Amino acid sequence: MSRPPLDIGAYEANDGYQSLHKIAAGMSAADVLETIKSSGLKGRGGAGFPTGLKWSFVPQGESSPQQKYLVVNADEMEPGTFKDRLLMEGDPHLLLEGMIISAYTIGASIAYIFLRGEYHGSVKTLKKAIAEAYEKGYLGSDILGTGYGLDIILHTSAGRYICGEETALLNALEGKRANPRAKPPFPQVSGLWGKPTIVNNVETLCNLPGIITYGIDWYQGLGQGADAGTKMFGVSGRVKNPGVWEMPLGVTIRELLEDKAGGMQDGLGLKAFLPGGGSTDFMLPEHLDLALDYDEISQKGGSRLATGTMIVLDDQTCPVGMIGNLMKFFAHESCGFCTPCRDGLPWVDTIFRDFEAGRGSEKDLSILKEQVDYMGPGRTFCALAPGATAPLGSGLKYFEDDFKEHIQQKRCTYRN
Amino acid sequence: MSSQVIASTKNRARVLTEAEISEIEHEKTLYPDNQAVGLEALKIVQNHQGWVSDESLLAIAEYLDLSVADLEGVATFFNLIYRQPVGRNVILYCDSVSCWICRGDDIKNYLSERLSIDYGQTTEDNEFTLIPVPCLGDCNNAPVMMVGQDLHRNLTKAGIDEIIDQYRNKNA
Numbered sequence: 001m002s003r004p005p006l007d008i009g010a011y012e013a014n015d016g017y018q019s020l021h022k023i024a025a026g027m028s029a030a031d032v033l034e035t036i037k038s039s040g041l042k043g044r045g046g047a048g049f050p051t052g053l054k055w056s057f058v059p060q061g062e063s064s065p066q067q068k069y070l071v072v073n074a075d076e077m078e079p080g081t082f083k084d085r086l087l088m089e090g091d092p093h094l095l096l097e098g099m100i101i102s103a104y105t106i107g108a109s110i111a112y113i114f115l116r117g118e119y120h121g122s123v124k125t126l127k128k129a130i131a132e133a134y135e136k137g138y139l140g141s142d143i144l145g146t147g148y149g150l151d152i153i154l155h156t157s158a159g160r161y162i163c164g165e166e167t168a169l170l171n172a173l174e175g176k177r178a179n180p181r182a183k184p185p186f187p188q189v190s191g192l193w194g195k196p197t198i199v200n201n202v203e204t205l206c207n208l209p210g211i212i213t214y215g216i217d218w219y220q221g222l223g224q225g226a227d228a229g230t231k232m233f234g235v236s237g238r239v240k241n242p243g244v245w246e247m248p249l250g251v252t253i254r255e256l257l258e259d260k261a262g263g264m265q266d267g268l269g270l271k272a273f274l275p276g277g278g279s280t281d282f283m284l285p286e287h288l289d290l291a292l293d294y295d296e297i298s299q300k301g302g303s304r305l306a307t308g309t310m311i312v313l314d315d316q317t318c319p320v321g322m323i324g325n326l327m328k329f330f331a332h333e334s335c336g337f338c339t340p341c342r343d344g345l346p347w348v349d350t351i352f353r354d355f356e357a358g359r360g361s362e363k364d365l366s367i368l369k370e371q372v373d374y375m376g377p378g379r380t381f382c383a384l385a386p387g388a389t390a391p392l393g394s395g396l397k398y399f400e401d402d403f404k405e406h407i408q409q410k411r412c413t414y415r416n
Numbered sequence: 417m418s419s420q421v422i423a424s425t426k427n428r429a430r431v432l433t434e435a436e437i438s439e440i441e442h443e444k445t446l447y448p449d450n451q452a453v454g455l456e457a458l459k460i461v462q463n464h465q466g467w468v469s470d471e472s473l474l475a476i477a478e479y480l481d482l483s484v485a486d487l488e489g490v491a492t493f494f495n496l497i498y499r500q501p502v503g504r505n506v507i508l509y510c511d512s513v514s515c516w517i518c519r520g521d522d523i524k525n526y527l528s529e530r531l532s533i534d535y536g537q538t539t540e541d542n543e544f545t546l547i548p549v550p551c552l553g554d555c556n557n558a559p560v561m562m563v564g565q566d567l568h569r570n571l572t573k574a575g576i577d578e579i580i581d582q583y584r585n586k587n588a
Contacts, residue, residue, distance in 0.1 A: 079512040082553040117496045118508065118552055120565040153446050158455060158494035161550050175452035177493040193448060236514035236555035243556045278513055278551075309555070317517050325516045329550060 008132040011093040019212035024144035040228035045201030057188035069197040070103040070111035079278035080311035083232035084202035088122040092129035098205030161333035166199040180382035225250025235261035237312030254288040269315040276306025279387030281394035318414035319399040324352030330388035341385035358410040429474035450480040467498040503538040508549035508562040520559030
């Protein structure tokens with residue numbers, strides 16, 4: 001962190017909580033919903049689903065359940081993803097302001113922050129910020145004389161990656177084992193304790209205050225390409241200056257990797273990268289001039305922008321080993337509920353351990369290829385195993401020579 | 417037979433402390449039912465006792481009127497609930513991809529060697545328990561690990577020596 005978190009005074013002095021004053025001066029929930037829909041904001045948690053559209057699925061009106069919930073997905077655990085923690089520890093009031101806008105729009109009187117149990121620093125900054133916001137009347141009953149009231153409850157998780165899946169998260173919040181739920185019904189209709197619930201990612205909510213305060217034109221003008229607004233982009237791996245930066249959507253990958261992250265460390269070359277966390281397909285140096293846009297990364301890069309936090313593989317680190325590390329992670333984090341994931345991932349993990357030990361065979365390679373299909377989208381109960389097949393499938397395609405080398409040499413040739 | 421089992425379950429439950437009960441009661445105001453409070457109670461008890469023993473689990477189940485089996489199912493699902501005793505300091509070592517690329521495995525091996533323990537084990541002096549953890553969200557400072565509530569970044573072998581000494585001296 002390059003500076004301590006803003007307290008409420010400093011935050012207000014920088015236009016903080018202005019959106020709430022604007023809403024209190026005469027924006028209805030329907031007005032806010034329309035604004036967010038028109039802004040083009042897409043969810044920043046990984047799936048990139050339009051935020052306003054998601055909110056619009058929450059039943060409204062007198063016949064709808066009166067209790068509705070907002071839940072913040074602050075369970076950041078995607079390997080190589082380190083953006084939400086920065087937001088919560090650097091600018092906690094931005095998240096709270098976004099939460100109030102979201103909860104007001106969907107009509108939620110209670111909002112839970114589902115925070116990773118290991119994020120002790122975020123607990124401190126959020127607790128302090130919540131207390132300050134209550135003191136100033138931005139939380140509690142009758143916020144700024146609108147008659148609308150909201151309570152925020154900070155919940156720390158007891159662990160497990162699967163809690164990032166929104167229905168598993170809701171089960172965990174209800175004190176159950178975090179197995180994902182069948183959809184439909186979607187949480188927007190029947191979520192936390194069976195009530196209409198919106199689950200939004202931390203970064204998504206942090207986009208809201210700016211949109212309301214400065215307007216749609218301002219927000220859309222921030223993006224350089226097809227998508228609106230900015231995004232937190234990160235780079236990790238053996239680059240000169242790893243870190244996270246807020247940049248316009250639409251900047252090129254090269255700009256992020258070379259200008260911000262400083263390029264590869266001396267003596268290393270770029271072999272490949274995962275553009276948005278461990279559940280995304282590998283991309284190659286030939287993709288460096290693609291724009292960091294949702295559609296461009298998927299259509300031209302064959303991957304997903306997802307969390308926007310890039311993991312860089314250098315040319316002196318074994319791609320087979322890297323994929324093996326990811327498979328071990330996914331195998332360990334499978335909730336065990338459905339068969340392709342529970343049985344497929346440990347099988348794949350075992351094969352990678354064999355490759356590492358020099359026991360990999362051509363038959364293993366064909367089993368891995370089959371597993372990409374068996375665990376792919378549509379074959380499993382949730383997105384965990386399909387997420388694992390992204391680096392696995394693309395890795396098998398791009399690094400076939402490396403796999404073959406392991407088989408022929410009966411060892412990992414990247415190690416001395 | 418079943419009433420005897422239930423009676424023996426009750427007999428084995430320990431008595432929750434006043435502090436534990438008061439924190440559990442506070443959680444009750446934040447959630448609409450006891451099932452949700454159950455997971456919070458496991459965390460509260462662990463915070464006070466270091467881990468969740470059978471006796472603690474039974475006490476929570478009884479206090480909140482929850483099924484022992486359900487609560488056990490929850491307790492064993494989540495990796496930050498410890499159903500076995502742990503040392504004074506739990507080391508959560510990141511074994512995810514960015515740390516791995518930055519040679520986190522070498523540092524982990526050195527740490528294991530220094531402490532003479534592997535994942536899931538506790539040092540003889542009961543000072544440290546070593547557990548792997550998924551990505552700690554500090555990938556620009558890889559490799560990283562967490563000791564207690566403290567994040568240690570940009571780990572090196574020399575850094576590991578310092579950190580071990582620091583915690584050992586703190587409790588000496």
